[in-house]
Amino acid sequence: MTPPETTDKKSAVHVENLETARFECVFPTCGGVCCANGRPPVEEAEYARIQENLPKFLPHLRPEARAKIEKDGFVTKRKKEGLNALAVSKGWCVFANEGCVLHKVGATEGDRWKYKPWRCIAFPLERSKTGKWHVRQWKLKGEAWDLFCLNPEESPKKPTDSIAGEIDFVKELEGGRESWRKPRA
Numbered sequence: 352m353t354p355p356e357t358t359d360k361k362s363a364v365h366v367e368n369l370e371t372a373r374f375e376c377v378f379p380t381c382g383g384v385c386c387a388n389g390r391p392p393v394e395e396a397e398y399a400r401i402q403e404n405l406p407k408f409l410p411h412l413r414p415e416a417r418a419k420i421e422k423d424g425f426v427t428k429r430k431k432e433g434l435n436a437l438a439v440s441k442g443w444c445v446f447a448n449e450g451c452v453l454h455k456v457g458a459t460e461g462d463r464w465k466y467k468p469w470r471c472i473a474f475p476l477e478r479s480k481t482g483k484w485h486v487r488q489w490k491l492k493g494e495a496w497d498l499f500c501l502n503p504e505e506s507p508k509k510p511t512d513s514i515a516g517e518i519d520f521v522k523e524l525e526g527g528r529e530s531w532r533k534p535r536a
């Protein structure tokens with residue numbers, strides 16, 4: 352059964368299952384498994400920012416991921432949502448090394464999200480082609496990823512409590528404050 356839709360009245364962002372979804376991030380207990388084989392697409396402006404700052408990230412990467420980037424770059428040739436996706440090395444995103452290196456370097460500069468693709472920041476929130484947002488949950492909208500944290504049975508926490516920062520981020524994304532990314536639907 353499709354859960355009832357709710358609208359966040361503070362903004363134009365519509366999160367369909369904000370009241371009914373349950374989610375809790377347990378990183379680092381989970382090992383950051385959402386960064387294994389996820390291959391998020393990156394907007395062209397996000398790609399350019401990462402490329403421009405690549406020397407900052409390379410020393411913090413797993414040796415095999417660094418070697419892959421230095422040989423082939425950090426995105427795949429295969430397109431996802433019409434965009435290049437981040438490459439994977441030994442089953443993990445090339446920027447994963449006990450957490451996200453893009454996140455860690457950004458945090459040291461006072462903005463944990465400045466280098467991360469918006470799709471990684473927004474997780475577990477996802478935008479459909481119609482522009483509506485939802486919290487990813489097992490079996491909802493054909494969700495294929497079997498991450499335990501997407502199982503609503505795993506935690507009683509409401510997204511409004513557990514991912515308030517991510518919800519604010521998508522408001523900013525939709526409101527234009529993150530317009531440098533030039534996000535596509």
Ligand code: SF4
Pocket residue numbers: 385386389390391437444445446447448450451452453454467468471
């Ligand atoms: S960019 Fe960072 S958050 Fe996104 S998949 Fe890679 S390691 Fe994970």
